[in-house]
Amino acid sequence: MTKEQVRQAILDILTEIAPDEDIHSISDDGNLRDQIDLDSMDFLDIVMELRKRFNIEVPEKDYEFLATMSSCVNYLFPLLGDRKLAS
Amino acid sequence: MVYDAIIIGAGLSGLAGGIRLALFDKKVLIVEKHTVVGGLNSFYTRKSRTFDVGLHAMTNYSPAGQRRSPLGKLLKQLRFRHEEFRLCQQETSEIRFPEKSLHFNNDFEYLKQEIAEQFPDQIDGFLKLLEKIENYDELSLVNNAPVSAKDVMSEYLSDPLLIDMLFCPLAYYGSAREQDMDFYQFVIMFKSVFVEGFSKPEGGMNYILNLMVEKYRRLGGEMQMGNGVKSIRTQNGKAVGLVLDDDSELQAKTILSSAGYLETLRLCDPAPAELKEVKAGQMTFMESIFVLDQLPKDLGYDQSIVFFSLNSKFQYRSPKIPIDPDSGVLCCPNNFQYPSPLPEGILRLTHQANYDYWNELPRKDYIAAKKEQRAQALEKLFKIFPNFSESVVFLDSFTPKTIEKYTGHLNGAVYGAPEKSKNGQTPYENLFICGTDQGFLGIIGATLSGISMANLHILKN
Numbered sequence: 001m002t003k004e005q006v007r008q009a010i011l012d013i014l015t016e017i018a019p020d021e022d023i024h025s026i027s028d029d030g031n032l033r034d035q036i037d038l039d040s041m042d043f044l045d046i047v048m049e050l051r052k053r054f055n056i057e058v059p060e061k062d063y064e065f066l067a068t069m070s071s072c073v074n075y076l077f078p079l080l081g082d083r084k085l086a087s
Numbered sequence: 088m089v090y091d092a093i094i095i096g097a098g099l100s101g102l103a104g105g106i107r108l109a110l111f112d113k114k115v116l117i118v119e120k121h122t123v124v125g126g127l128n129s130f131y132t133r134k135s136r137t138f139d140v141g142l143h144a145m146t147n148y149s150p151a152g153q154r155r156s157p158l159g160k161l162l163k164q165l166r167f168r169h170e171e172f173r174l175c176q177q178e179t180s181e182i183r184f185p186e187k188s189l190h191f192n193n194d195f196e197y198l199k200q201e202i203a204e205q206f207p208d209q210i211d212g213f214l215k216l217l218e219k220i221e222n223y224d225e226l227s228l229v230n231n232a233p234v235s236a237k238d239v240m241s242e243y244l245s246d247p248l249l250i251d252m253l254f255c256p257l258a259y260y261g262s263a264r265e266q267d268m269d270f271y272q273f274v275i276m277f278k279s280v281f282v283e284g285f286s287k288p289e290g291g292m293n294y295i296l297n298l299m300v301e302k303y304r305r306l307g308g309e310m311q312m313g314n315g316v317k318s319i320r321t322q323n324g325k326a327v328g329l330v331l332d333d334d335s336e337l338q339a340k341t342i343l344s345s346a347g348y349l350e351t352l353r354l355c356d357p358a359p360a361e362l363k364e365v366k367a368g369q370m371t372f373m374e375s376i377f378v379l380d381q382l383p384k385d386l387g388y389d390q391s392i393v394f395f396s397l398n399s400k401f402q403y404r405s406p407k408i409p410i411d412p413d414s415g416v417l418c419c420p421n422n423f424q425y426p427s428p429l430p431e432g433i434l435r436l437t438h439q440a441n442y443d444y445w446n447e448l449p450r451k452d453y454i455a456a457k458k459e460q461r462a463q464a465l466e467k468l469f470k471i472f473p474n475f476s477e478s479v480v481f482l483d484s485f486t487p488k489t490i491e492k493y494t495g496h497l498n499g500a501v502y503g504a505p506e507k508s509k510n511g512q513t514p515y516e517n518l519f520i521c522g523t524d525q526g527f528l529g530i531i532g533a534t535l536s537g538i539s540m541a542n543l544h545i546l547k548n
């Protein structure tokens with residue numbers, strides 16, 4: 001996966017979790033929590049979706065890396081970089 | 088085969104927990120003793136009419152788009168859209184006591200204004216109490232020492248009438264404790280009933296339950312209906328297997344039980360030592376449903392729900408007599424903002440009841456007793472409400488015995504035991520409870536309970 005594809009994968013997950021929010025207006029460096037009103041229940045869902053879709057585990061101590069879009073991409077890219085997108 | 092999780096009970100908490108687990112590909116099975124889903128909040132059919140058992144109103148109404156309110160959390164965690172629940176808001180509801188009456192609706196400012204008008208010397212105290220309520224973390228899953236809601240109310244309010252008038256609806260809709268509530272429970276109920284308010288789903292409970300069952304099955308969740316759990320085999324502090332009524336045996340890594348705390352411990356084999364320390368709840372109710380040949384409004388019933396007491400001092404306890412006709416809840420399903428009116432007029436009347444009386448009654452006297460108690464209740468009711476007897480085309484009543492029979496909750500205790508296990512833990516490391524005895528009550532509460540217990544004990548691991 002490229003960084004852009006990782007970003008898209010995160011957007012897909014957010015769309016699933018928060019269908020009513022305007023996902024496309026998300027800026028890379030603003031806090032996700034503030035931009036689309038996510039709480040701890042939502043972060044659990046993001047982590048669960050990552051496990052379900054890509055079989056990767058995000059331990060609780062790493063949740064801080066999910067704070068902004070760019071930190072998400074930076075954190076996940078090494079984990080997902082060698083994955084192929086399912087066609 | 089070993090399931091990731093087996094859930095005991097297909098009530099709202101069990102179904103919600105099941106959906107959460109199935110969403111994330113857990114191998115999950117719900118086992119339900121009865122052939123119908125819903126538990127305390129089910130439905131039944133008589134003479135081609137379908138009645139909700141437990142639904143007066145759904146508390147916690149919040150509009151679409153709110154993701155942090157209890158309803159918003161429930162919807163997003165189960166991935167339903169707000170429209171799917173087809174909620175229709177209440178018109179107005181009332182708390183009616185001999186001296187005064189307070190009205191409220193889904194706009195909390197209305198109740199504040201009512202209190203300012205009816206209790207001018209109490210409004211400052213009420214606003215301070217409100218501040219305390221707003222800043223309280225009622226959803227903490229830590230078990231703290233109980234704080235009496237009546238004591239806290241008395242710190243802020245000096246008029247016992249206002250205290251009782253505020254306590255009455257909250258007790259009826261969510262107190263397992265007699266004459267009082269735990270303060271955290273009071274805060275949950277205060278927000279659910281007064282701040283957020285009531286709605287009903289178009290299509291009734293039947294409709295909501297179907298939505299949940301369909302979603303659960305679509306996600307691959309399994310269900311066994313009409314085959315209850317007979318015992319939970321335990322060994323060295325772990326639950327190692329389940330035996331069902333048909334003697335089949337099942338295994339799961341984790342068990343989530345919505346049967347009630349004491350009820351669940353009673354299933355454990357061998358019996359745990361803790362069993363002796365746990366007390367069953369006492370608060371149970373008799374409810375009558377009246378189908379009318381007119382609209383309730385035309386008979387002078389214009390509120391959505393009325394919580395009434397014929398005495399200034401409101402009593403909330405298991406009465407010494409079969410039912411206590413001196414206070415009750417009157418629900419009028421027609422008076423909700425449905426897009427198209429209900430086909431018939433309906434009134435539902437709920438009273439506190441004495442479980443032992445109904446339990447010990449010989450079978451042959453049961454029907455007559457129901458009739459007699461209902462008649463006494465109506466006689467009292469008609470002292471302050473218009474008489475609708477002439478308009479009744481169908482009626483039915485259920486008692487604590489019915490509730491116990493169909494839900495398995497000991498004593499027919501609708502809100503379970505007074506002591507709650509907020510973190511859901513039991514003496515066994517892989518057996519947890521959800522629903523009523525975890526401490527989130529009512530339809531929305533039980534559903535959230537199933538969600539949070541599934542999150543905490545299964546998904547987070």
Ligand SMILES: Cc1cc2nc3c(=O)[nH]c(=O)nc-3n(C[C@H](O)[C@H](O)[C@H](O)COP(=O)(O)OP(=O)(O)OC[C@H]3O[C@@H](n4cnc5c(N)ncnc54)[C@H](O)[C@@H]3O)c2cc1C
Nearest residue numbers: 096098100120126127141143144315316522523529530533
């Ligand atoms: C008359 C009445 C009116 C109510 N009105 C309202 C209202 O207006 N608004 C509101 O919000 N709430 C109301 N409630 C409360 C609400 O219905 C409950 O709080 C909620 O449904 C509880 O859900 P639960 O999942 O915790 O428990 P339950 O619904 O009791 O679910 C437990 C399930 O477990 C099953 N079970 C038990 N033992 C076993 C076993 N050994 N093996 C297999 N299965 C088992 C039971 O059959 C049941 O289906 C009312 C309740 C009643 C009775």
